[in-house]
Amino acid sequence: MKNEMDLGSRIALLRKEKNITQNKLAEKLGISFQAISSWERNETMPDIDKLLSVSGIFNVSTDYLLGKQEDVVKLNTNKLFNEEKMFTYLKGYSNSKNMREMQVSLVFAREKHKGQNRKEGTPYIIHPLTMACEALAMGINEDNIIATVLLHDVCEDCGISINELPVNETVKRGVEFITFTVKEGESKDEAVSRYYSNMIFSREATITKLLDRCHNVSSMANAFSKDKLREYIQETRQYVLPLLKDAKSKYPDLTNIFFIIKYHICSVIDSIELVMKLYEH
Numbered sequence: 298m299k300n301e302m303d304l305g306s307r308i309a310l311l312r313k314e315k316n317i318t319q320n321k322l323a324e325k326l327g328i329s330f331q332a333i334s335s336w337e338r339n340e341t342m343p344d345i346d347k348l349l350s351v352s353g354i355f356n357v358s359t360d361y362l363l364g365k366q367e368d369v370v371k372l373n374t375n376k377l378f379n380e381e382k383m384f385t386y387l388k389g390y391s392n393s394k395n396m397r398e399m400q401v402s403l404v405f406a407r408e409k410h411k412g413q414n415r416k417e418g419t420p421y422i423i424h425p426l427t428m429a430c431e432a433l434a435m436g437i438n439e440d441n442i443i444a445t446v447l448l449h450d451v452c453e454d455c456g457i458s459i460n461e462l463p464v465n466e467t468v469k470r471g472v473e474f475i476t477f478t479v480k481e482g483e484s485k486d487e488a489v490s491r492y493y494s495n496m497i498f499s500r501e502a503t504i505t506k507l508l509d510r511c512h513n514v515s516s517m518a519n520a521f522s523k524d525k526l527r528e529y530i531q532e533t534r535q536y537v538l539p540l541l542k543d544a545k546s547k548y549p550d551l552t553n554i555f556f557i558i559k560y561h562i563c564s565v566i567d568s569i570e571l572v573m574k575l576y577e578h
Contacts, residue, residue, distance in 0.1 A: 305339040307362055311355040312337075325418060326350055327522065345576050346523045353516070354418040383426040390433065391443075398444035399429075401463045406447045409455040415516070425449065428508045435554050437504065445471035445501040446508060452476045471501030475509075493536040503544050504551070507558050510537045514565045523573060530566045537562070 312322055312333075319337075323330040326347055335341045343351060352359045384407065391399040406425055413421035428446045437443070445468050451457050453476045459469050474496055479488040496502050510533060517529055538559070545555050 303339055303364060304342065304362060305337040307364070308333075308351060309337040311357065315355065322354070325354055325416065344523070346521065346526065350416075350521075380420055380423055380426065383423070383430055387426065387429055387433075394438070394440075396440040396443065398440045398464050398468050399447065402444040402447040402468070403429075405463055406451055409451050409457060413454065416521075421450075421454070424512060428505070428512050431512070432504070432508055435557060437551070437554060439501075441465070441467045441471065442501050442504050444468045445475070445505045448472050449475050449505045449509060467501065471499050471505065474499040474502035475505050489532070489536065493540055496540055497543050497547055500548055503540065503548070507537070507541055507544065507555070511558050511561050514562055514569075517569075526569060526573065530570060533562065533566055 312319070319330040319333040323333050326333075328347070332341070332343075336343055342348075348359055348362060352362060384403070387399070387403055390396075391403060407422050410420075410422040410425075415421055415424060425447045428449075429443050432438075432443060432446055444464055448462060448464065448468065449472060451462070452459060452472055459473050459476075462469050462472060464472075477488070477492055479485060480491075483491070496506055514529070514533065517526060521529060541555055541559050541562075545552050548555075
């Protein structure tokens with residue numbers, strides 16, 4: 298007799314509890330709904346990267362999904378990254394320090410990202426809110442930098458032009474530098490090279506990009522396929538770590554912060570590469 302709490306049954310139960318259809322879950326994972334159906338019937342099993350993504354979407358441990366524990370153990374994501382708590386903290390901080398750019402950016406970013414989700418299923422606004430909280434925790438409390446952090450994806454992901462941003466020219470410039478574009482006649486590789494080469498000329502964009510990569514490598518295992526993981530790690534080694542090295546020379550007052558960011562990024566990508574190699578063998 299089939300165990301009603303096998304992997305397929307657990308995925309189906311969690312999906313129904315979240316009121317997510319097979320089509321919607323498949324869309325989040327970048328696969329077909331037939332694959333989801335096959336998992337739930339226990340005809341096939343998800344690859345390790347998809348299993349990690351399912352774990353992130355439903356906020357449960359992989360041990361629970363695989364039947365290594367009977368009780369659902371919720372991950373600590375909601376406690377660590379609670380949208381309301383972070384928004385309230387940042388609002389209070391900006392008000393107490395009279396940080397005008399941060400104040401308007403906080404409200405604007407939340408409004409424009411409303412209804413958007415990250416690939417792992419969390420509300421998109423949690424990403425810039427987390428980055429802003431991390432920046433303040435590291436001692437980065439420059440109004441223009443925090444504002445750039447909060448707005449860094451608004452133009453690229455929300456269809457907002459630079460001139461529509463309700464901030465000063467320094468913040469607008471920072472957001473412009475961190476917004477990726479491909480110019481007419483450019484290849485994707487040429488655009489990426491130009492993007493990272495120009496980044497260093499904006500203090501706000503440089504720090505924002507490093508914080509962005511720091512946060513993204515921490516959550517990419519929940520959202521990326523194995524090929525996408527390898528591509529992202531390669532880009533990090535080829536462009537982001539050299540940017541970090543240049544930033545230490547360009548902005549020496551932030552050397553200690555850059556050390557923390559480098560340690561975090563390298564630790565995560567080294568660990569993920571090791572785990573992928575272990576699973577491949």
